[in-house]
Amino acid sequence: MSELSPSSPAHDAELSAYARLVRRRIVLIGALCLLMTAAMLFDIATGPSNLPLSDVLTGILHPGALDAPSRVIIWDVRLPYALMATLVGAALALAGAEMQTILNNPLASPFTLGVSSAASFGAALALVMGLSLPLLPVGWNLPVFAFILAFGSVLLLQMLASLRGTGVETLVLFGIALVFTFNALVALVQFVATQEALQQLVFWSMGSLARATWDKLGVLALVLLATTPFSLAASWRMTALRLGEDRARSFGISVRRLRFLALLRVSLLAATSVAFVGTIGFIGLVAPHIARLLVGEDHRFFLPASMLTGAAIMSLASVASKTLVPGALLPVGIVTALIGVPFFVVLVFSRRERL
Amino acid sequence: MAPPALRIEGLSAGYGRRRVISDLSLPAIEGGGVTALIGPNAAGKTTLLRSLAGLVPARGSIRLDEVELTRLSVAGHSARVAYMPQALPQRVALTVLEATLSALMSSPDGASDVAEAQSRALRALERLGISDLAMRGLDELSGGQRQLASLAQSIVREPTVLLLDEPTSALDIHHQLRVMQFVRELAEERGIIVVIVLHDIAQAARYATRVVVMKQGAVAADGPPDAAITPAMLADVYKVAARVERCSHGFLQIMVDRALDEAGVQARSVAPPST
Numbered sequence: 269m270s271e272l273s274p275s276s277p278a279h280d281a282e283l284s285a286y287a288r289l290v291r292r293r294i295v296l297i298g299a300l301c302l303l304m305t306a307a308m309l310f311d312i313a314t315g316p317s318n319l320p321l322s323d324v325l326t327g328i329l330h331p332g333a334l335d336a337p338s339r340v341i342i343w344d345v346r347l348p349y350a351l352m353a354t355l356v357g358a359a360l361a362l363a364g365a366e367m368q369t370i371l372n373n374p375l376a377s378p379f380t381l382g383v384s385s386a387a388s389f390g391a392a393l394a395l396v397m398g399l400s401l402p403l404l405p406v407g408w409n410l411p412v413f414a415f416i417l418a419f420g421s422v423l424l425l426q427m428l429a430s431l432r433g434t435g436v437e438t439l440v441l442f443g444i445a446l447v448f449t450f451n452a453l454v455a456l457v458q459f460v461a462t463q464e465a466l467q468q469l470v471f472w473s474m475g476s477l478a479r480a481t482w483d484k485l486g487v488l489a490l491v492l493l494a495t496t497p498f499s500l501a502a503s504w505r506m507t508a509l510r511l512g513e514d515r516a517r518s519f520g521i522s523v524r525r526l527r528f529l530a531l532l533r534v535s536l537l538a539a540t541s542v543a544f545v546g547t548i549g550f551i552g553l554v555a556p557h558i559a560r561l562l563v564g565e566d567h568r569f570f571l572p573a574s575m576l577t578g579a580a581i582m583s584l585a586s587v588a589s590k591t592l593v594p595g596a597l598l599p600v601g602i603v604t605a606l607i608g609v610p611f612f613v614v615l616v617f618s619r620r621e622r623l
Numbered sequence: 624m625a626p627p628a629l630r631i632e633g634l635s636a637g638y639g640r641r642r643v644i645s646d647l648s649l650p651a652i653e654g655g656g657v658t659a660l661i662g663p664n665a666a667g668k669t670t671l672l673r674s675l676a677g678l679v680p681a682r683g684s685i686r687l688d689e690v691e692l693t694r695l696s697v698a699g700h701s702a703r704v705a706y707m708p709q710a711l712p713q714r715v716a717l718t719v720l721e722a723t724l725s726a727l728m729s730s731p732d733g734a735s736d737v738a739e740a741q742s743r744a745l746r747a748l749e750r751l752g753i754s755d756l757a758m759r760g761l762d763e764l765s766g767g768q769r770q771l772a773s774l775a776q777s778i779v780r781e782p783t784v785l786l787l788d789e790p791t792s793a794l795d796i797h798h799q800l801r802v803m804q805f806v807r808e809l810a811e812e813r814g815i816i817v818v819i820v821l822h823d824i825a826q827a828a829r830y831a832t833r834v835v836v837m838k839q840g841a842v843a844a845d846g847p848p849d850a851a852i853t854p855a856m857l858a859d860v861y862k863v864a865a866r867v868e869r870c871s872h873g874f875l876q877i878m879v880d881r882a883l884d885e886a887g888v889q890a891r892s893v894a895p896p897s898t
Contacts, residue, residue, distance in 0.1 A: 278754050279745050279754070285757070289718070507721070508729035511715065512708060512710065514676075514710075515773075517697060518701055520698040520699075520700070522697050566721050
């Protein structure tokens with residue numbers, strides 16, 4: 269076990285092998301970017317009125333070159349829906365990737381700790397009980413209530429966990445308790461709801477992109493822009509956390525702080541997404557798994573790859589929601605799993621042994 | 624330059640309300656040697672090691688030269704002390720090199736740029752003789768290889784104090800000897816303090832320069848291996864009748880004859896005298 273000089277041939281060979289691995293991952297992330305863009309354009313081009321892809325591109329690049337109805341379809345319907353699909357997919361996937369790392373659990377998703385149940389309860393209060401906040405524009409009441417409850421549930425979770433210590437098990441146990449509590453409260457509200465309100469609530473909980481508007485897109489984009497740099501800045505620490513909590517602490521990482529800040533980001537991303545489009549499961553669970561199979565768990569690559577994968581799956585799910593039943597727009601929350609599962613299974617079976 | 628010294632005075636530590644070690648003091652542990660913590664299950668070895676690593680809330684004093692470690696932040700602590708846990712992570716999609724790199728890049732006192740970290744990480748792997756595993760995934764490794772990869776994550780940060788919790792538990796006999804020899808050489812060459820929890824008394828006898836025997840959260844014996852490991856200690860702490868002899872190669876050999884009842888009285892009357 270003698271010490272070799274830094275310039276030994278073995279050293280150089282391993283360095284160039286690592287450089288190749290890094291290049292391969294960058295290429296894969298580039299390919300995911302292309303896939304996401306293609307899926308988004310395909311999503312914009314898909315709909316009841318037949319708009320060829322060339323018209324879509326023209327409409328986006330030179331809006332004045334198209335006739336008014338096509339312009340309205342592209343700018344007021346297709347583009348917001350498609351962008352919302354992309355942003356929600358990226359937000360939920362980033363939230364899921366961070367959640368799986370901080371909880372050290374491959375089955376974790378943004379909704380594991382009750383964020384979605386709390387949002388549903390908020391939506392139920394707004395829809396069924398007719399609660400509203402003053403000065404809120406029409407159309408914002410429900411998302412704001414959903415957001416307040418979702419974000420509040422995470423703060424409550426943090427508070428409960430800090431009373432008892434911040435171990436992963438404590439967080440998950442309190443999270444599960446919150447899921448059951450909010451589900452029971454939603455059931456209670458449903459029990460007293462009118463037929464019409466109940467129908468609206470059920471539809472809301474299925475998740476739909478049809479609620480997208482440019483203002484909501486702006487808010488979600490801002491949340492993503494505000495959280496992603498912090499996620500990426502924490503990427504080495506998150507990678508180290510994969511080696512175990514004791515290990516990470518011995519590297520000098522304040523795991524409690526890392527976990528708290530990550531959970532805040534997750535709750536912001538998940539609560540905003542759920543508030544605007546309802547519950548969309550599966551993306552936050554499976555997109556990180558696909559990204560992990562593709563680029564491993566160095567979070568510098570894993571987090572962006574998760575976001576791009578989530579965005580691509582969500583866009584493809586949006587296309588499927590428009591085409592599976594001709595003439596009908598299915599709630600996208602129903603089809604995300606239908607699109608994601610085959611993709612996931614193919615990847616698992618074709619997984620190469622090396623990373 | 625004088626070797627570093629670790630002083631433990633009046634240390635109490637535990638989990639929640641359960642106190643595992645209380646009011647424990649040790650003469651200074653000096654750099655350049657390997658101190659083995661041995662003792663039966665639940666003696667408090669790992670708790671003592673984890674409290675030295677700053678992972679268990681502890682009261683009392685742990686001083687590294689003039690620095691009081693218990694008052695340092697997590698980052699300040701990690702700049703001086705490296706800890707290798709016994710449990711190894713499962714299902715982690717990282718290569719050996721990436722895991723070693725993350726030890727440097729995530730640490731506040733670690734490398735400032737990736738290129739420097741890559742060189743340091745590769746040197747650590749080469750030092751352990753596992754540079755051929757650099758690009759292998761942690762999940763593809765055998766238990767022994769993973770333990771070596773874990774040791775690389777600890778030594779790469781070039782700590783003053785290296786704490787190892789049963790680093791040879793998953794290794795075959797060849798790798799056990801390699802790791803222990805490596806740890807001993809590292810302590811001697813760099814003059815660092817190595818504290819290592821071991822279950823194997825023979826390994827402690829052979830590779831440690833000092834052995835601290837723990838029993839029920841207190842120190843039962845402390846000193847060079849031939850002074851700390853005696854038939855009387857083995858009967859009292861481990862409840863076994865055993866002989867301790869020095870072989871023709873000069874190594875201490877522990878020959879266990881049988882387990883004793885809780886009182887251990889019979890052992891003292893029938894155990895052969897120590898050499």
